[in-house]
Amino acid sequence: MRKAPNSIDADVLLDWYGETARDLPWRRREVTAWQILMSEIMLQQTPVVRVEPIWREWVARWPVPSAMAASSQAEVLRAWGKLGYPRRALRLHECARVLAAEHNDEVPADVDVLLGLPGIGAYTARAVACFAYGQRVPVVDTNVRRVVARAVHGRAEAGNPSSRDLPETEALLPRQIDRAAVFSAALMELGATVCTARTPDCSRCPLPSCAWVAAGRPVSEIVRRTQKYEGTDRQARGRLLDVLRGATGPVERVRLDLAWPRDPGQRARALDSLLVDGLIEQTDDGLFALAGEGGTAPQTS
Incomplete structure (x- = not known):
C-alpha cells in the first residue's frame, strides 16, 4: 500500500535500525529502568563516547537507586567527573533517594509519576517509559525533531521546540506498541548517525522518500555559532x-x-x-x- 504524504516508512526504518544500530550498552535487554534513567541523564548535551565509560562505572557502583542514595553528594559529584553540567549529578542523587524511599527501589513506568521525580523533565520521563518499559509514547529530542523536520516537512532545521512536536511525532508511531518503542529509538539513531545537523549523509539514509530532498535540500536560514569553552x-x-x-x-x-x-x-x-x-x-x-x-x-x- 502506498504511504501517505508527510509520513515515515516504519517498516523501512525498523529494518535499517535492526541491521545498523550501534551496540550501545544501555540498549541491551538486561539493562534495568534505573540504568536507562542514568544513561538518559548523562546523555543530555554530552556525546556517547564520553558517557559510556562513566555509565559503566556507575552501573557497577550503583546498580540500584538505594546504592546511590547511600552515597554522599560529594561521592556522586566526584564520580560524575568531567561529563559537564554537574547539577545533573546532584539531581540524579536526589532522585535516587526518592526512588529508594518512596518507590521500593524501582523506577516508575508511568510518565506522570516520572515527571514528579527530582530532575526528571518531559523528555527523560518519556524516554524511560519508552526505552525501559516499551510504551508507545513520543520521545522527542534534537535528533528526532531534525529528522521529522526534514523527512516530513521539508525543512532544513526543526527551529525552536514547539507544542506541536509531541503530537506530530506521536502521529508517526506505528500502532503496535512494541514496534512504536523501537521506532522511537530508530528515529533518534537516524538523526544521530545519518541525518546530522551539519553534514547529513543522504546517501546512507534508508528512507525511500524525504520531503527535504524532494524540495532540493533547501539551505537553513539559521546561522550556527560555534560555542567556545575556553575562557568561559x-x-x-x-x-x-x-x-x-x-x-x-x-x-x-x-x-x-x-x-x-x-x-x-x-x-x-x-x-x-x-x-x-x-x-x-x-x-x-x-x-x-x-x-x-x-x-x-x-x-x-
Missing part, C-alpha cells in the same frame, strides 16, 4: 570544582584563587554560582568544600 564561566566553574573533587575535605580560598587566576571577577562569579547551585558549600570558618563535605577536616595548601 563554565570553564572557570570546572576548574574550581576540579580542586574540590581532588580534595578530601574543605580547602582554603587561596587554592581556588590559584585554580583560576586570570580574572578575579569571573572567578568570584563562578564560585558564587557553584554555591547557588548547591554543588559546593562554605563552612563557618570560610573554607570551601563539595556538597555535603563542609563538616570534614580542612585541606590546607
